[in-house]
Amino acid sequence: MQPIVIAKDGYVRFQENKLVSHLLDWASERGCSLNELARLDGIPRSDWEQFAQLIGYSISGFGELSYVSDAAYDKARARVDKIDKITKKQQPKPVKPAKAAKAKPSKRLAASTARFTKGVVLEATPTRIRMVCQPWEESERGWGTRPDGYTLHRSMEEHAKFIKLYWDAQPSGPAPDEYSRPAGKPYWCEVDKAEVAHGESGKGTMPYHKHGFWGSNGNNCPTRAG
Numbered sequence: 001m002q003p004i005v006i007a008k009d010g011y012v013r014f015q016e017n018k019l020v021s022h023l024l025d026w027a028s029e030r031g032c033s034l035n036e037l038a039r040l041d042g043i044p045r046s047d048w049e050q051f052a053q054l055i056g057y058s059i060s061g062f063g064e065l066s067y068v069s070d071a072a073y074d075k076a077r078a079r080v081d082k083i084d085k086i087t088k089k090q091q092p093k094p095v096k097p098a099k100a101a102k103a104k105p106s107k108r109l110a111a112s113t114a115r116f117t118k119g120v121v122l123e124a125t126p127t128r129i130r131m132v133c134q135p136w137e138e139s140e141r142g143w144g145t146r147p148d149g150y151t152l153h154r155s156m157e158e159h160a161k162f163i164k165l166y167w168d169a170q171p172s173g174p175a176p177d178e179y180s181r182p183a184g185k186p187y188w189c190e191v192d193k194a195e196v197a198h199g200e201s202g203k204g205t206m207p208y209h210k211h212g213f214w215g216s217n218g219n220n221c222p223t224r225a226g
Contacts, residue, residue: 001014001053001072001075001076001079002014002015002017002050002053002054003015004059004076004079004080004083006083007056011058011060011146012058012059012060012080012083013056013057013058013059014052014053014054014056014057014059014062014076015056016054016055016056017054017055017056020051020054020055021054021055021056024055033142034141034142035141045067045069048065048067048068049065049067049068049069049072052065052068055142057143057144058143058144058145058146059076059077059080060144060145061143061144061145062076062144063076063077064144064145065144127192127193127194128190128191128192128193129190129191129192129193129196130188130189130190130225131152131153131154131188131189131190131191131196132152132153132154132155132156132158132159132186132187132188132189133150133151133152133153133186133187133188133189133215133221133222133224134150134151134152134153134159134162134163134182134186134212135147135149135150135182135183135184135221136148136149136150136151136180136181136182136183137180137181137182137183138178138179138180139175139178139179139180139181140177140178141177141178142177145183147183147219148180148183148219149214149215149218149219150214150215150219150221150222151209151212151213151214151215152189152191152196152212152213152215152222153186153211153212153213156186158211158212159186159211159212161210161211162209162210162211162212163182165210165211187224187225188224188225189221189222189223189224189225190222190225191222195216196213
């Protein structure tokens with residue numbers, strides 16, 4: 001199995017073989033991309049598994065490939081877990097901060113101690129409001145998936161409407177080479193009230209869309225409410 005590394009983009013991937021990637025790029029420019037290779041007959045599953053590793057597939061994307069066996073994916077995941085344990089051991093112990101004066105409420109997205117309630121909007125605090133968070137991911141043919149931000153919704157009902165409108169707006173036919181989709185189940189979180197108001201007005205950092213808001217903190221989804 002190809003070595004597993006933390007790539008420059010921050011994803012855990014198989015170590016890319018530069019020669020193999022160069023040959024694939026060269027062939028793709030001449031009409032023999034991954035799509036054409038996938039139509040070849042008689043290629044063993046083990047060869048495809050090895051090829052995906054050599055071109056630097058992410059571990060999560062590797063697990064979604066139809067030709068990857070459970071045994072191969074489990075072996076890769078075991079190596080990732082080993083890397084995680086080594087990384088944690090190498091991290092310095094956190095220094096306990098000195099006590100400071102009580103600060104004003106932060107405007108950044110943060111963890112909540114709100115109680116989870118399904119299907120309804122919970123009562124808001126003076127500066128923050130409970131909303132439903134839906135993480136998203138981008139799927140790219142030949143590379144797998146990667147985080148693609150998150151959306152915020154005032155209720156589970158609004159979330160369902162947003163998702164329906166999103167899929168209704170997508171073109172019919174085969175899935176495109178690259179597209180975004182919901183990743184996992186929605187959950188309740190807590191965000192800054194003023195930021196939501198700005199987002200609804202169209203002037204803030206969260207562009208407003210019908211039945212939801214695209215989050216303003218990149219791929220850093222708000223923490224699940226307790």
